[in-house]
Amino acid sequence: MTFPNVTVIGLGLIGSSLARAVQLHIPGVRVTGYDADARVREIATRIKLCDHITESASAAVIDAALIVLCVPVGAMGAVAAEIAGDIPGDAILSDVGSCKESVIEAVRASLPNVVFVPAHPVAGTEESGPEAGFASLFHHRWCIVTPPEGTDVRAVERVLEFWRSLGAEVETMRPDHHDRVLAVTSHLPHLIAYTIVGTASDMEEVTQSEVIKYSAGGFRDFTRIAASDPTMWRDVFLANRGAVLDMLQRFSEDLTALQRAIRWGKGDELFELFTRTRSVRRSIIDKGQDDARPDFGRSHE
Amino acid sequence: MTFPNVTVIGLGLIGSSLARAVQLHIPGVRVTGYDADARVREIATRIKLCDHITESASAAVIDAALIVLCVPVGAMGAVAAEIAGDIPGDAILSDVGSCKESVIEAVRASLPNVVFVPAHPVAGTEESGPEAGFASLFHHRWCIVTPPEGTDVRAVERVLEFWRSLGAEVETMRPDHHDRVLAVTSHLPHLIAYTIVGTASDMEEVTQSEVIKYSAGGFRDFTRIAASDPTMWRDVFLANRGAVLDMLQRFSEDLTALQRAIRWGKGDELFELFTRTRSVRRSIIDKGQDDARPDFGRSHE
Known part of the structure; x- marks a missing residue:
């Protein structure tokens, strides 16, 4: 064999x-x-x-x-x-x-x-x-x-x-199903991470050094993925264009809904989503697909 | 003292x-x-x-x-x-x-x-x-x-x-400057993470179990932040509403630009952004604000 x-x-x-x-x-x-x-x-x-x-x-x-x-x-x-x-x-x-x-x-x-x-x-x-x-x-x-x-x-x-x-x-x-699955679990997350790191780097009122200094508030998590190989990822987005744009459309709709919930002070909607997303993390850990230690096991010496 | x-x-x-x-x-x-x-x-x-x-x-x-x-x-x-x-x-x-x-x-x-x-x-x-x-x-x-x-x-x-x-x-x-800085480095990242985990959970053609199984492609990184306390975060978004909505607007514009670059096959624009974001990660590590080990030092036994 x-x-x-x-x-x-x-x-x-x-x-x-x-x-x-x-x-x-x-x-x-x-x-x-x-x-x-x-x-x-x-x-x-x-x-x-x-x-x-x-x-x-x-x-x-x-x-x-x-x-x-x-x-x-x-x-x-x-x-x-x-x-x-x-x-x-x-x-x-x-x-x-x-x-x-x-x-x-x-x-x-x-x-x-x-x-x-x-x-x-x-x-x-x-x-x-x-x-x-x-x-x-x-x-x-x-x-x-x-x-x-x-x-x-x-x-x-x-x-x-x-x-x-x-x-x-x-x-x-099937190849086509693979491309849809990975558009969700990998390509969209990379696209979002690249975007947010770009957005945070382009502020006038908040300096780049402030963004870096206070990145432990959540931002730093996105910078890991946004440090991935530029050539590889340019190619992925162009090659899987259709599936990526579909998933991006869904993401944008969901983001707009959340934006509206914040603007109108709909706390219950936010709370319901945040409770649901918390359980997804638990499933990933249960299935052995991520480290169970808090904060990815980052050291706090 | x-x-x-x-x-x-x-x-x-x-x-x-x-x-x-x-x-x-x-x-x-x-x-x-x-x-x-x-x-x-x-x-x-x-x-x-x-x-x-x-x-x-x-x-x-x-x-x-x-x-x-x-x-x-x-x-x-x-x-x-x-x-x-x-x-x-x-x-x-x-x-x-x-x-x-x-x-x-x-x-x-x-x-x-x-x-x-x-x-x-x-x-x-x-x-x-x-x-x-x-x-x-x-x-x-x-x-x-x-x-x-x-x-x-x-x-x-x-x-x-x-x-x-x-x-x-x-x-x-200053309190107001704090709220703008944290909207970028913490509140927006949490909002985006909650959204993408929600989006990925709501697919019909891609099952929840597929999303979990193949989450190591990038998605799992977002689930950590999206597992944060729902009450705390509901309150943050409502309390810092103005700054959060401003940052979200900028993010959406940048995402739309990237979406357009993908649709029109503008590889150079993608490559330029992805190269720039990579350097942000390096600065964060240089300033001691994250683990230098690849993949957050996750174990690969």
Whole structure:
């Protein structure tokens, strides 16, 4: 079932975590890596991220059993085109992109006959680059595999098993449903966090230094997400545009309702919502998806 | 300079943390406590939160040197009226409310001649109640003191010194400026977090269990703040209505601009904003206002 070797293309946070996770959990598997940025390849070589770093995407895939594309979703199509001539006929291609329909379309355009099993590990931090990765990033996190109709069942099972072996929980989903779910649980939250951090930075009467100084009142929580990789997130919003704009519309309606409740002093409406949202937090902790310690376990020395 | 005794009225997260902080840092000072809820008084007695728990607010203040009101901002006026007949002439009254102009007005209505030094420790967790408090909550956090014009300078200095002795950093500010600053750094973030958690809970096509399961994509960060005390926050939004609605208006404009950038595929605008917001996070960490570890230092076992 397991792959004799894995090629990781794109050695940022997720790619470098994947390389480390394979080395930790399935140590017999040879890891080949490539990144379009020469500086990243240099760092990856220095920190011994992979067994082998190649100088081109083509060279990285030439003997590959499993190829995982870990580049921003807007770059998937170009990488697929780049490796089209060298990808082995029996290789399985996968990816880690945060939206799936656009990636499937982009990859299919250059690689119509390759076995492609799209996947999305729902994990990450606000850090970027080859040195930000760590082997346990995927532990107890969900990896959603979104095979388009007609994908070879055995290939899907091998990709599921690959992620399980790295400590992840796995789930399969239709690509379009994935994109709607993640628009709610990930893309909208990022969009809102980027916006509010921008809004707070643009005040005239309240200085930037005051915003930073008193950020423990709540604001600082949003800055973590708003520190996420700009290229990755620009691509996600453009690639999952339809679902993101739909969710944003709903959010705006809800925000307007709350604004009206505040303006008209409708305390009961506020209280009812705030009680309901409190219980959502409890469910997330009960399901092991966040730290149960107050304040994310931040230290108060 | 120090007070021989301190009375804490309201024994929730902040009041109980205050009682514990006094006992830890200035152990000679006697702490008297009162809460309007008999069950809270019972718990406070059982866990030995204070040296003495009284059965009425009046009894709690009768010999007090410093009285700190730790009730929701909407309840400040009623408590002030309740203690009006028993507050000693040389006592200093303070509070911990998240907005200051409305609290000053409410307290002044019943206690026009008492020395009142309003304060706001910018600290907290998403937990509530007498058992949620801990002595180090205020360490390295800012406590903003907002004396109205004409407040006795020596009383202000004693309150500043009191908070310094509990490990807090102190700052003085005009009440109205405080309310604008906190509207940005605290009230707006809470409002947005409550809204998005509500929006995500009300989807038809994406189930509640999917939202919880895949919350590590970003959503879970918002649920912490949206788990904050409903009564406290209802009161804050109603009491600081003007500033909150102003900030909300700015946020909505910025969100609309971002929405438009996504709809029209303006990747450069997105990238520019996301790069700018990333640097805000760095400043917060540099100023010691958040944990430098990725992902808030959440464990990835």
